Amino acid sequence: EKGGYDHFMLKEIFEQPQTIYDCLRGRLDAEKGTITMSGIQKYAEQIMNANRIIMVACGTSWHAGLVAEYIFEELCRINVEVEYASEFRYRNPVINKGDVIIAISQSGETADTLVAIENAKKQGAIILGVVNVVGSSISRVSDGGAYTHAGPEIGVASTKAFTAQLAVLTMIALKIGYEKGTLDKDRYMRLLDELNSVPDKVKVVLEQQERIKALAEKYKDASDALFLGRGYNFPVALEGALKLKEISYIHAEGYPAAEMKHGPIALVDENLPVVFVATKDSYHEKVISNMQEIKARKGKVIAVITEGDEHSTSLADDVIEVPEADEIVAPMLSVIPLQLLSYYVGVAKGYDVDKPRNLAKSVTVE
Numbered sequence: 412e413k414g415g416y417d418h419f420m421l422k423e424i425f426e427q428p429q430t431i432y433d434c435l436r437g438r439l440d441a442e443k444g445t446i447t448m449s450g451i452q453k454y455a456e457q458i459m460n461a462n463r464i465i466m467v468a469c470g471t472s473w474h475a476g477l478v479a480e481y482i483f484e485e486l487c488r489i490n491v492e493v494e495y496a497s498e499f500r501y502r503n504p505v506i507n508k509g510d511v512i513i514a515i516s517q518s519g520e521t522a523d524t525l526v527a528i529e530n531a532k533k534q535g536a537i538i539l540g541v542v543n544v545v546g547s548s549i550s551r552v553s554d555g556g557a558y559t560h561a562g563p564e565i566g567v568a569s570t571k572a573f574t575a576q577l578a579v580l581t582m583i584a585l586k587i588g589y590e591k592g593t594l595d596k597d598r599y600m601r602l603l604d605e606l607n608s609v610p611d612k613v614k615v616v617l618e619q620q621e622r623i624k625a626l627a628e629k630y631k632d633a634s635d636a637l638f639l640g641r642g643y644n645f646p647v648a649l650e651g652a653l654k655l656k657e658i659s660y661i662h663a664e665g666y667p668a669a670e671m672k673h674g675p676i677a678l679v680d681e682n683l684p685v686v687f688v689a690t691k692d693s694y695h696e697k698v699i700s701n702m703q704e705i706k707a708r709k710g711k712v713i714a715v716i717t718e719g720d721e722h723s724t725s726l727a728d729d730v731i732e733v734p735e736a737d738e739i740v741a742p743m744l745s746v747i748p749l750q751l752l753s754y755y756v757g758v759a760k761g762y763d764v765d766k767p768r769n770l771a772k773s774v775t776v777e
């Protein structure tokens with residue numbers, strides 16, 4: 412049932428070209444320029460006119476919400492907030508009629524996310540679910556939404572569900588932005604093509620399996636690691652750190668790259684691996700200077716970069732290349748090496764990567 416792979420986690424990482432493809436299929440037509448999502452279409456007016464969208468989720472799904480915040484604000488010009496479900500549900504949040512809540516969940520059973528949306532629904536919010544498990548509790552409470560169609564995810568660490576969430580959220584943002592008029596036709600058509608080419612580009616990233624495995628061997632004895640990124644890649648840095656913690660039990664923290672100056676840079680010495688998510692985007696020059704700051708303090712820089720980016724290569728101790736892509740879709744590529752890195756570090760340390768200690772696949776108690 413692991414399809415020849417040693418672990419479900421690896422199988423699920425390698426399924427991503429297919430799962431992203433499945434998620435887009437039947438919805439995105441790049442030639443006609445259409446995105447068909449009936450569970451979103453019904454609420455398109457309300458989403459377009461929403462004062463704000465609130466993404467509610469936990470863990471990796473919360474990271475997908477953070478990426479979506481950047482995408483929705485850019486393409487739809489709607490104010491977005493991203494909330495930890497556990498905090499949101501107890502905070503007595505201000506919810507106005509017509510606020511749009513997007514609940515993001517692989518399992519559809521996460522207790523905090525479920526109760527958060529039940530409460531918000533009572534207060535008149537529209538609830539959309541971006542959920543993987545068909546018929547799950549969160550999907551039933553939601554008014555509308557879209558399934559991620561990633562298939563069953565068995566590994567406790569979420570991998571293919573995350574990239575499928577990003578694909579769905581990006582499609583929603585593209586659809587709403589275009590219908591609303593905040594996204595012009597040229598960029599819209601270009602982004603449809605970009606999204607369509609993600610599955611093939613993920614395949615290219617996966618070809619670097621052996622190289623990433625070697626990096627895992629090199630860094631597996633680190634006691635800590637820092638993950639840094641800016642913009643669309645900031646949540647990817649958070650996700651990289653979460654994956655490493657879960658699977659390899661190495662203490663890792665993710666930060667917006669510029670925020671390190673406000674504290675974490677004190678940790679940097681020659682023993683600290685610092686993983687930069689540094690693909691070429693509108694933040695790139697800024698990330699480069701953050702990389703220089705780490706090098707100046709003798710940190711070990713591992714950088715996920717765009718193919719052929721010689722400047723970053725010259726600064727980093729180790730690089731992992733991903734194909735060039737628009738910054739809107741880049742997180743679906745830049746997260747892949749981080750999933751593989753944590754997988755191989757966990758395996759190298761002899762841990763049970765499919766069932767890390769103390770963790771359950773879905774957190775159905777608060």
Ligand code: M6R
Binds near residue numbers: 517567570774
């Ligand atoms: O099923 P959900 O997406 O609602 O689960 C949310 C988190 O519990 C989940 O993403 C968790 O953080 C994973 N172990 C991350 O790999």
